[in-house]
Amino acid sequence: MPEIVPGLVSVIVPIYNVEPFLRDCLDSLRAQTYPDLQVLMVDDGSTDGCAAIAEEFVAADPRFQLIRQANAGLSAARNVAVPMARGEYLAFVDSDDVLAAHAYELLVQAMAGGADFASGGVRRYSSRGTYRGAPHNEAIAATDLNAHVSRDPKLLRDRTIWNKLYRRAFYDAHGFEFPVGRLFEDVPVTVPAHALATSVAIVAEPIYFWRVREGAVRSITQSGNDLRNLVDRFYSVDLTRKLLAEAGQDELRRVYEEQAIWDKLGKYLKFLPAASPEFREKFLELATAYLAELDPGAVDRQPANVRRHWQLIRDRRVDDLLELIDHGFRQPKAPPTLESAVRSLAWRAGRLELTGYAYVPGGAPRRFGSLRLLWLSSDGGRRKIPLRARAHRDPTAPPAEQAAGFAVSVNPAVVRHGKVWRSGSWTVAVAAARGITVRRAGLRVPEEWTDPLPRRQLEAGVWIAPIVTKGRLRLRVSKSDGWLTASHRDGDELVLAGMLRNKPKGPVRIELSRVRGIVTHRVPAEVTPVADGFAFTARIPLAGIALDSTDDNHAAGLYAQRFKIDIVVKAKPVQLVADDAYEPIRILQGTDEIYTAVTAAGQVTLRTRPAGPVVTSAAWRPDGALVLDGDCPTDVEGELLLRLQGRRKDLSLPLRAVRGRWQVVIDPSAVPGLAGSLPLVAGTWDLAFRSAGAYHRTTTALAFSVAVSASLPSSATAGDGVRSVLRWDGNERTVLVVAAPTLDPAGQERLRAAYAPVTGRPAVREVVLFDAAPGRRFADDPAALLAELAGRPNAPAARWTVERGQPVPPGAEPVGYGSEAWYAALTTSRWIVTNDDLPRWFRPQEGQVVLRLAGGWPIARSGATAVAHPLGRELIDQIDSDAASWTAVASPGASATPVLRRELRFAGPVLEYGRPANDLLTTLDAEAARAEVLRRLELPAGTRLVLYAPTLRPMDLRKRGWSDPGKLLDLPGVVASLPPGYELLVRRHPALGDDVLGLSLVSGVLDVSGYPRVAELLLAADVLITDYSTLLADFAVTGRPALLYVPDLAEFEASPGLNVDLATVAPGPLLRTSAEVMAAVRAIGPVAAEHEQAAKDFAERHPVAGAGQAAARLVDWLLAAGERGVAVEAT
Known part of the structure; x- marks a missing residue:
């Protein structure tokens, strides 16, 4: 074992066939702000270009080392590198993921108090950006530098290895080792480590970006319906139980066992209705054996929605279990238990005057309304202050809201502690009754809200502001020892200037921290007496804030930073608050833009983002179009993306910056696309910027100047009553909300x-x-x-x-x-x-x-x-x-x-x-159809086309996205297999509302789901790749080759079933893997010749009827039936 180097962080990176993602991972390690690294890359027998990429980093940076071995699996690759690690600290990174640039700097700082390991926040990462996801969003909810799983059992769900930094002495003392040949190898290390540690530093700041695999090649955690996945999950849970028992942690073992029922093992229930008999039987075998090992009351202590499923599993009542699972999918969305909303809000004579409504849905509106109570609830609910509400009718509101209307006047003084103001947040809570039914919740602020939520100063250094948190109205009191009045750049420094509440009794300083308790930068503040008190000035070196990085992670905003600015006048740091007249600053430093941001409650933060397009003006035209103007430090050509939240739907508009300026017009009533200009669907649309990166396209949230964000929300209403609202969501994103009138x-x-x-x-x-x-x-x-x-x-x-x-x-x-x-x-x-x-x-x-x-x-x-x-x-x-x-x-x-x-x-x-749609197949010339398709897709004349169009799987009703072409087939692999001059077209089933998964990451693939006439696509296609789709029979008339990609043939034949026996009558080869599709595409000539007779036989059995006159004959029938009142010419 090599000599341990103090302060060194050794990072182990197992690598196996992750060529599209490896460079991003290694770039993020090279960009670490903590420089003392040893990066041990283990090439586990990769068959793609991973080794060459790893060699590039070895040649360019002496901190990187490459270890090669025959393929032995992830656990073996990690285990083999541990003895070669020389660092005082030990970390593991999966080679398809990305680290924040400050990840190890922050974790090392977090362990300064003696923790055995540190665990950082995680965000999921896909082509649509980053988002919080399970299980880390619950397990790592708040920073705690002296945590332990015995005090916080939620940490049992913090079971991944790669968001952690271990003291090597702690790791070696307990002989941790990953189980070779098994999936879910992290858990037998991470969960016992939590139990055996003296203390753990939990850091809620996101330091790790966990990639969501988009496409047919999925990660371990995305392959829940795989039999090996199932077996190894139960093995991992069982091994972890035993390790906890061996460590003498019986209570934690019991908690883990019961948590595993709903957290890990329960994830397989959704796959059972469509699973193979083998998968179902294996699940039942493993699950009943697991339950037999537990306390008999373990199932009965589960939540009600979990308990019923596992009682049926315990009793082996498979049919009832499957019906219960599907019944859950069929259940309609539960109606809200309380309808409430703010209607108006304004400060008058020092009081906050607001109106709104609240009622319990059900039955006809009451003429005289119903009981309503309002109160202010402090953080944690320790204090509740009743508010006096009076009836208030808005004649423009629907009847139910009129009867439930109220008005209330809030005196800010009620939230004081005696005569003292304290910082804190208060939820405006409301309760309403219908009969004996009483419901309560925070008062809702509608998404389409556009009125300002103004902050009000109560006294020097104290402000109160109405804010919106998760759609609910809150009042935030901000009290600070100092407030910021101005900021400017002076050479390589950012100068902050402000005022103090009182004369300081000692030195004053400014502290910057990413998370509370870990100070990143400290600078002294110079205090000078002025006419109205005491002013301070502090200088922050810009070089310590900005990153000068040019890799694709930086362009995607993954290295963005956010610093809380505290002023320390007494012993305790207090967050700096902006004066009402403060104007935020933007500074270009290298490839970063450094800027100050002010929250709705007035707190100031210092942030960084990649230098790029920034919106400096947002205005609505009289016709309802939104005009965005902005600046950009360099000339760029990219796209402004509109991305529908909750769905995978993207629309793009060109964004081109020339000589530092750019403009984009968004017309919510007419956004161009393949099917023509269409209105935006109702919902919330994120605004993003996409451009060509160094190695692949990068996407980041479209940046808005703080001045524009502060002016929001703003809105426009179209003639059809559709309202479009531009809103800042307070999380570095500005969204466009499209609200269409609906009937309750x-x-x-x-x-x-x-x-x-x-x-x-x-x-x-x-x-x-x-x-x-x-x-x-x-x-x-x-x-x-x-x-x-x-x-x-x-x-x-x-x-x-x-x-x-x-x-x-x-x-x-x-x-x-x-x-x-x-x-x-x-x-x-x-x-x-x-x-x-x-x-x-x-x-x-x-x-x-x-x-x-x-x-x-x-x-x-x-x-x-x-x-x-x-x-x-x-x-x-x-x-x-x-x-x-x-x-x-x-x-x-x-x-x-x-x-x-x-x-x-x-x-x-x-x-x-x-x-009717197939009339074109016999009346339209194939070459004319091809020419029209190529024209609309802007492809060169002579381009040959392969169309992939799978059908809908019933599993989509249980889990959205199951029928996504990008999930079913390895699209990048098929593109790579196409002969020169070919393009791959992909058409999702029209019942699916989402865009094809991962298509933005693949070049050479065009999504034609919005193409209005599928018959033209069939005539234009040289090859069709499909499965159980009706298009198989439609396409047969063309005489061109069809490939049947049926990876789930056995499962599909079992449920929902087929009306033809594809094994005997298929017009083309039945292909089970993406690799077989690629091979068939490469050899399409011989494959077509081999199945020529089968294709003719299939076309004869499933002929295109109507001879191009189906629509005409149906219209004749319709008109005749309407005149005579009877059906004619029917069989």
Whole structure:
């Protein structure tokens, strides 16, 4: 064992086939602000370019060393490097992750008090940025430099090795070793280490960015439905239990055992309904064996929502367990138990005057309202101060809110401690009652709120401000020994100037700290008497703040820093507060921009971000468009990204900075895309900047000047009532909130009663309503039918059901889904064309004709014959309800009709005229289609195309994203396998709302999910890669090769099932792995020749009916049925 070097941090980095991510990881180690590093890279037999990248770092930096070995696994790679480590401190990093630049500096400082190891905060990291995630968001919630798991059992969930720094003496004393050949190898080290440590330094500041693998190649923690993953998880839990027992930690062992039920092992429940019989049986075997080892009461002590599942597991009641799991997925979102919101807020005569409403939903609004109580609750809830509320009606509000309205006047003096002001936060809490039901919560601030929340000075150095925390109204009292009045740059120093509350009795200093208790910089403050008190001046060297880095991590904002600024006048540091007139400063230092920021409560922080575009003006035009103007230290060409929170949906606009200035216009009603200019869907959109990096594209939050952020929120309202609000969310992000008018359940019920009463319904109108899926996507078949109808002389008026953000084809007037116009159209239109569910309450009145478009040939079971479908009986009930309303069903052809009758449980007329969207397959020239596709995609003429279009998996109803093309297939690998001159096109199933996963990280792949006519894509494609999709039969008419990528064939055949036996009739090879797809693409000529006869046979069994006249014949039928009131030409 080498001699230990004091102060040295040894970092072990196992490497195996992570070429796309390795450089970012090693760059983050090279960028560490703590310079005394030894980086031991262990190449565990990588077969990609990892070794060459590692050699680059060895050649450039003597702190990096490379160890090579044959592939033995992650644990073996870590274990082999530990004896070579020379540092006083020992750390481990996974080679696909990234460290904050100050990570080891901060952890070393945190251990100064004698902790055996330090553990830092973690953020998940993907192409969409960083976010807090489990389990660290709960396990490491607050900084505690003298923590221990016995006092804080949540630390049992802090089980990863890579966010920690160990004292080598502690690590060696306990002989820690990673279990070789097993997954989840961290836990048998980290959990016993928590138990055996004397103290642990917990640092909540994020120091580690844990990458979310985006694509078909997933990390261990992202492969929960893998059998080895399951077995090794139980092994890891069991081994950790035994190690805790051996350490004499029986109480911690018991806590760990019970926590593991819901935290680790319970994660597998969601996979069981769609899992293979082998996976289910193995889970049941391992789970029952685990429970048998525990205290008999362990299951009964679980939370109610966990307990029921594990009781069924213990009793081996598999069918009941699966039904319970799916029942949970089918449960509608629980309604809020208390509806409340602020309506107005302002300071008047020294008091905070606010109005709002609060009520418990359920039943009709009460004429005289209901009981409401308001109070202020201090941090921790130790003090509660009642507020006197009076009834207040807003005549512009909905009835329920009018009856529940209140007004309250708050005197700030009520939060004083006697006559003394103290810093602290107070939640404005509210309670309301309906009958004997009482509900309470913090008073909500609506997302669309745009009024200012002004701070008010109470006395010298004391301010009170209304602030918003997690959507709730709070009052923040800020008291400081000093306040900042000005700041400026003087050479290589930042000068802070301000005032003190009182004459100091000793030296005054300014301290900068990333987390409380760990001071990073200390500088003296010079104090001088002035006319109105005592002024101070402090100088902070900029070189100690800024990073001069050019790597892609820096450009992505992963090295950004935030320092709390404290003033120390007495013994205790107090955070510096900004004077009302203080103007924040921005300083360019190397590749960083250093700036001061002021929170809504007035506290000052010093921050850094990568130098780049910064918004310096944000203004709304009269037409509702948002104009962003900004500056930039260099000329750049990039994109402003609009990213919908809660979904994976990105839209981009060009951002080009020339001679230091740039401008971007965002029109929420018309953002350009592949399907044309469409309005932004309702929701919260992050604003980000994406540009070309050194090795890959980088994305960071779009920066706003503090002055612009302080002026927010601002808003504009469109003619349709949609309100767009630009808002600063207080976490280095500015968001655009799009709020569309919606009807509450009571309003929906009112419209239903008005337009679909039991008797006396409104008269039928000569209108065709296309209620396509329903309004969520541009549907090919209804659009083709509309195009045919619009070309007819004297055609009836057409309406198209649409949700905001979706395209409307030419020839139809849009009606918003769920609006009054939609209720009217659905209940009074003579013709209704649908391709999805109808409302359960709907039944056509006399004279209405309802045509159900069945789509393509149903390769997969998706209706009544689906096996173990997540919707269970609800699916059958919906089909039966819909079938009772249909006049006829349109079939793609005679061979599909028997299948459709079983799937749709429909005994009425079936029209075998063909699929309207497929008319193009026989009427449009293939080369013309290719030319049009290449033009729209801006690809060179002559480009050959491979289209990947998988179908929808029912598992998506249980866990969103299961059918994502980027998860199913290794897209980068397929792109690399394409012959020269080929492009890969990817189309997600139209029922999926998210963008294709990880596509922004892959060059050479185009997302064509928004392309309006899929038949054009089929005609243009030289090769189709699909699975159980109806497109398989549609594409067969082209005579071109199809590859069937079916990695889950056995599981899919079991649930939901197939209507064809692909093993015997598939028109192309059945490929189970991405590697097999890549090989088939490389040898597409021989592969196509081998399956030529099978493809012809498949096309004959599933012909494209209609000879290009399907839409015309269906329109003929519709118009005739509307005139005669009967179905004609039906089979």
